[in-house]
Amino acid sequence: MNQITTVGVDLAKEVIVVCAGDAQGRSVYFKQFSFAGFAEWAVKLAPCLFGMEACSSAHHWARFLGEHGHTAKLMAAEFVAPFRKSQGAKNDRNDAQAILTAVRQPDMRFVTVKSVDQQAMLAWHRARAGFGEERTALLNRTRGLLAEFGVWLGRSSAALTRHLPQLAQDERLPARFRPILSNALQHLRDIEQCIADCDAEIHNHVRHSEPAQRIQALTGVGPLTASALIATVSNPRDFKNGRQMAAWTGLVPRQNSSGGKQRLGVITKRGDSYLRGLLTQGARSTLQVALKREPVKRSRLEQWIIDLHARVGYHKTLVAIANKHVRIIWAILAHGESYDPNAWRRHAPTRHAVSA
Numbered sequence: 599m600n601q602i603t604t605v606g607v608d609l610a611k612e613v614i615v616v617c618a619g620d621a622q623g624r625s626v627y628f629k630q631f632s633f634a635g636f637a638e639w640a641v642k643l644a645p646c647l648f649g650m651e652a653c654s655s656a657h658h659w660a661r662f663l664g665e666h667g668h669t670a671k672l673m674a675a676e677f678v679a680p681f682r683k684s685q686g687a688k689n690d691r692n693d694a695q696a697i698l699t700a701v702r703q704p705d706m707r708f709v710t711v712k713s714v715d716q717q718a719m720l721a722w723h724r725a726r727a728g729f730g731e732e733r734t735a736l737l738n739r740t741r742g743l744l745a746e747f748g749v750w751l752g753r754s755s756a757a758l759t760r761h762l763p764q765l766a767q768d769e770r771l772p773a774r775f776r777p778i779l780s781n782a783l784q785h786l787r788d789i790e791q792c793i794a795d796c797d798a799e800i801h802n803h804v805r806h807s808e809p810a811q812r813i814q815a816l817t818g819v820g821p822l823t824a825s826a827l828i829a830t831v832s833n834p835r836d837f838k839n840g841r842q843m844a845a846w847t848g849l850v851p852r853q854n855s856s857g858g859k860q861r862l863g864v865i866t867k868r869g870d871s872y873l874r875g876l877l878t879q880g881a882r883s884t885l886q887v888a889l890k891r892e893p894v895k896r897s898r899l900e901q902w903i904i905d906l907h908a909r910v911g912y913h914k915t916l917v918a919i920a921n922k923h924v925r926i927i928w929a930i931l932a933h934g935e936s937y938d939p940n941a942w943r944r945h946a947p948t949r950h951a952v953s954a
Contacts, residue, residue, distance in 0.1 A: 606698025649701025
């Protein structure tokens with residue numbers, strides 16, 4: 599058998615399919631493994647290059663392979679899809695072969711492997727977001743059930759939460775129904791405690807992260823956003839510039855340009871939707887601060903925000919602010935600097951006097 603130098607790995611929930619290739623890029627063989635079987639096979643294999651799509655468990659396998667002398671590279675699934683030989687026949691075998699071809703491309707973009715600590719921190723963020731969705735679903739379900747008995751407290755979650763303890767003891771409601779409210783109240787308290795635990799862990803992460811503290815100096819970037827960014831972006835130098843990092847977050851317009859004519863559409867919404875949502879919410883706060891600031895006290899960035907808001911409107915301004923924040927954050931992290939709202943003065947072009 600030819601010497602294996604490259605392996606394309608298609609990860610799935612139950613099985614792992616590999617396509618092994620030689621130095622010339624030819625497919626040597628295909629094989630299907632269980633999770634345990636793949637680990638045993640990879641350990642016995644001579645050091646080589648492994649390519650995988652950046653999906654669930656990919657970072658774990660990349661770390662595992664790196665610990666056993668292999669080189670593991672992760673790629674976005676959208677970059678692998680064009681290398682599938684048959685676009686109409688998507689299966690594990692074809693996917694593994696496409697990954698094998700894609701990982702050998704000299705200009706392929708790769709995803710930096712996250713550390714265990716980064717993934718653990720992101721797990722707290724994912725859990726917090728999930729608990730928030732559960733809380734919203736619980737309140738909506740309870741509100742709907744109360745409406746069946748003529749009780750309507752409006753759409754305010756705060757009002758429902760405030761009145762729920764009394765409603766659980768209200769004898770005007772059927773005795774058979776009141777235990778549901780008691781259970782909902784207990785469940786709500788459990789969820790809120792879980793959210794509080796997540797918040798405490800996230801704030802603790804920010805307190806012990808010097809980069810996270812530096813980017814919090816930017817208006818609109820709070821502990822949630824700072825922690826999520828530090829845990830998501832392994833190495834800011836993976837991006838050539840702030841513009842590239844903004845594109846990675848999906849905060850740039852979709853393009854359909856041709857023949858030298860530029861056509862821009864809505865934002866791409868690529869990348870991490872959770873992180874993009876945090877940045878957009880932070881932009882909302884930044885806009886409100888700029889609008890309330892007295893004109894003579896506005897910074898250069900705040901004046902730009904005010905002018906942009908008057909020109910393009912509310913929603914486009916939010917996206918522009920989030921985009922600007924990402925670019926500033928990249929500069930702070932990539933260059934190891936602190937945020938300075940007057941940094942533009944150091945780079946302002948020097949005006950030379952024109953001789954008469």
